[in-house]
Amino acid sequence: MRTAVKKQYKVAVLAGDGIGPEVMAEAEKVLQVVADKFQFGLTLTPALVGGAAIDASGEPLPAATLALCQQSDAILFGSVGGPKWTGLAPDKQPERGSLLPLRKTFDLFCNLRPGQIYPAFAELSPLHPRVSSQGMDVLCVRELTGGIYFGEKGRTDTDAFDTQRYSVAEIERIARVAFDAASKRSNKVTSIDKANVLQTSILWRETVERVAKDYPGVTLEHMYIDNAAMQLIRSPQQFDVLLCDNLFGDILSDEIAAIAGSLGLLPSASLNGNGFGLYEPAGGSAPDIAGKGIANPIAQILSAALMLRYSFGEEDAARAIEQAVQQCLAQHIVTRDINPNSTYGTAAVGAAIVATLRQENR
């Protein structure tokens, strides 16, 4: 009998500020349990980032932290920032000074933002029960390094301009991420554009259609951005993967977050072309509730699940975490951001998810 060589993953754990450390502690416990259960090796190495790093070394992204990230297979990021550091120069601030250089260093061109309406918590959604009861399970795939935010721009006293520019190569690589993701989900991609008026959208549409030919099992549809903004509210259950440029993805991912209803449940991922990624909750560092043991750890735990799926290909482990989270939600084991009457704290929710995962083990 041969012993299979265990896969080994190295994770840079950058908990950061505010609620970051306490929710990260729960995500680490969950990761250790699934590593054990699904038989892979996991090295979780902590490093300073954001305000905590500024306090220790004067820099929001110290060289040692960046070096650790470069030696790792993925970054699990908590959250950064707080009132203590708001007076600093923009590029020295916790968020700008850490996330922007990380995106740049690792060429993280792709942002993934899943949004779900969970049956047990459809009431969290600001949508009418006749809509939210249909559920929502969408993944917004957003191009992150091109488009109008990064094109040539300028101004005079009387005039200003911004340029949106996309190349076929840029569109292709983000489209592949979307189709790959759809293949692991419900096999549908809705590509968002404004092809009736924008040249970049026409190129976007042509390129996406060409990429689609490599994914015969995935259905492709095109939708104008204004119609998509409307349809997400009317019938979000129609969508699986939304493929968006930088600007349209910025808008729709936030619309999806609003529809899902709770920021405390929303993970996110930023990927490059080599499977490397940075995974973080969609919410912020919430300094007002930091250290009280009441922060919701689920977004951080689901971010760890995304890491297992998109950087490590450990789909079963990722699903196990997501199912354990859903079970805890169904049992109303939630922090008080989800249910104001709840008595469960950060650690109790984490422990319940760990216990569920262990139970499933038997």
Added chain:
Amino acid sequence: MRTAVKKQYKVAVLAGDGIGPEVMAEAEKVLQVVADKFQFGLTLTPALVGGAAIDASGEPLPAATLALCQQSDAILFGSVGGPKWTGLAPDKQPERGSLLPLRKTFDLFCNLRPGQIYPAFAELSPLHPRVSSQGMDVLCVRELTGGIYFGEKGRTDTDAFDTQRYSVAEIERIARVAFDAASKRSNKVTSIDKANVLQTSILWRETVERVAKDYPGVTLEHMYIDNAAMQLIRSPQQFDVLLCDNLFGDILSDEIAAIAGSLGLLPSASLNGNGFGLYEPAGGSAPDIAGKGIANPIAQILSAALMLRYSFGEEDAARAIEQAVQQCLAQHIVTRDINPNSTYGTAAVGAAIVATLRQENR
């Protein structure tokens, strides 16, 4: 005793195709009643447009129709298009071939799209009752002739670009429309931009702030487009007037329409700097229900109210129409797009609004 000289308004009535003629007939009756009641003269002159004009003369916007518009104080537009004309070349199609040249000829740089959640019909909204019960009464003011849709654009086989360009003059004139409108409403303007990344947005924000100084009674706030897309879903009651560039207004006006819940209730206006405007329902020509007497006339009637307000300054007459519409809604006198069990048709709803207006007269 002097006899006041009655004000006289000339309206070009372009009913168009599909349900256009039947809903326009109701709007005309309503207009005649308020003209009588509020003592102004009104000349309603019909002309052909869209498919009906193509059938009669081969052109979607015949010279005689354009000439009538030029001799009028406003255009009341129905809707154009239908399956009969979809095979024509793009610039000969009913919609493109009539609305685009009209916008261009009259320099209609401003699009107004009001959106309301009516208390009696909050259930039409796809928002949760806890949100929709707070109501919504928002006016989206959208710049219509500039921005990324009209900037320099181009492409090669591997690359494409679009340019968003705004001048201070363009921003100023649309901002004034928004502040003027807010002065007649709830005195709040929310200006939408992405000033953290776009140069055009920085210029937009600076210019809007300067214009705001001329309106000390109006509160100005700025909001990023992605946050606005979120806030409209979470708490639409916070907004009064939304001031948007062309692209952002395109997206948010449709989001507002989705939140309002019924296209059959939504009017729109396109204005130039001289008070001239084109007024039309936000919905389309609905050829599937044309001629059946079941189309909802309210969007057309509310478009006529907008004309009275924004082109003629007949605020009292505009309000009287809007209140009569609200009363009929409150009494559930609605067509079946609003209530599938309703037995009221187009003419019955129109008659009820006319009767309400006459009653108020006494």
